[in-house]
Amino acid sequence: MQTIELSLPGVLLFRPTPHHDDRGFFTRTFDSAVAEEHGIEPCSFVQDSQSRSRRGTIRGMHGRLGRGEAKLVRCARGTVLDVLVDARPGSPTFGRSLTVQLDDVELVHLFVPPGMLHGFxxxxxxxxxxxxxxxxxxxxxxxxxxxxxxxxxxxxxxxVGVISERDRTAGSWEALVGRLRTERAAARGPDLVH
Incomplete structure (x- = not known):
């Protein structure tokens, strides 16, 4: 399994090596040894989820506050344009986006570190x-x-095809940046806020 570091710090692309024959193919979808080599604790994953979307559907842009969440994302059927935005205050790439095509041909997996907005x-x-x-x-x-x-x-x-009400009425990037700054200042304590 090949590992590729992408332009946002901590974002990795894992490219498996499928084995094709007359039946189709077989591939490894996760390798804990490879994950550990890159500082990812394999036992830290606690939940697997799957979504199915029709052509044109957009899901995103979603994230989590607090300590965020790490994800390993792959497209098991079809093709998606996966999008990340760095929402980590203090990151040298804060506010920058990255797009990656995920599909059921290349079978790549995208590691999304905590603090990213994610959608596709x-x-x-x-x-x-x-x-x-x-x-x-x-x-x-x-x-x-x-x-x-x-x-x-x-x-x-x-x-844009189908989009949820939540995504259609989501807040702005400017509002999120303000919220992140407020939370960061509060975490530092009142004597450190200028």
Whole structure:
């Protein structure tokens, strides 16, 4: 399994080596030894989830407050454009985005470290996305930024198909940045806030 470091710190792409024959193919979808080589604690994953989306559907941009959550994301069926935005205050790439195509041909897996906004658009008739997550879902920590926020400038390849009410009415990047700054200042304590 090949590991590729991407342009946002901590974001990794794992490229497996499928073995093809007359039956189809077989591939490893996770390797704890490879994960450990890159500082990922394999036993930290506590939940696996899967979504199915029709062509044009956008899910995102979602994140978590507090200590965030790490995810290992792959597309098991079809093709998606996966999008990350660095929402880690203090990161040298804060506010920058990254896009990666995930599909059922290349079979790559995207490691998303805590502190990222994450979303995707289904590019094929149907797309199944699988997520391996390191924390149980805590709705009170959920945050979302509009998929079409002009400050993020994400270029979705297809016209928007289906989108949830939550994603359609999500807040702005500017509002999230303000919230992150407030929480960061509060965590430092009152004598450190200027």
């Amino acid at each position: 658009q289904a590019l094929t008739e149907w797309a199944d996305v699988c997520y391996r997550i390191d924390r149980e879902h805590e709705p009170a920590e959920d945050v979302a930024v509009r998929f079409d926020d002009p400050e993020l400038g994400i270029e979705w390849p297809l016209p």
